[in-house]
Amino acid sequence: MRPNPNRGRVYRRCGYRDSHGRQLGTRCPRLSNTRHGSGAYAVDMPSLNGKRKTRRRSGYATKTEASTALAKTLECERAGVHLDDTETVAQYLTGWLQERSRTLKPTPSSATATTPPRT
Template structure:
């Protein structure tokens, strides 16, 4: 493989994390659905919490483990590292 094939979205494949870390909240829209990571108030650093999601190995279908409620991105990243 060439170096161009290994490069994806700002990192090398070998460096990519097994999951993702993001901010979300429990705000709801007018229909009553949670906005999650799409909340416009997340631009305020005091709004919402940090979360992680990781795809777990499965034979028949995709299983995603999600955990929310972390105060900082570092806490969510550390918890994600323990899942592996």
């Protein structure tokens, strides 16, 4: 199956809030000014349970930067790289250590105990 080149969307949004405290987002009237707001993207990513999961990221200075980030995200997905930015360093290292321990050869503890100290 050929990947869809038009997957995802890039837009500008604003962090200003209305009188009720809700963010204006894409409804901000000042977005007509190109210097106002920040670039953002949204794309539907596959998940293990089969449900659609939308990945949204914002805070880019321009729409071009957001478009570049979207392209990088899609390229990583096509290459099979799983991007999970909610994973903590501790979770990553625990998983890495479990994977690595399967391939490492055990070191005999007697070899280190019988080696005389260097002088």
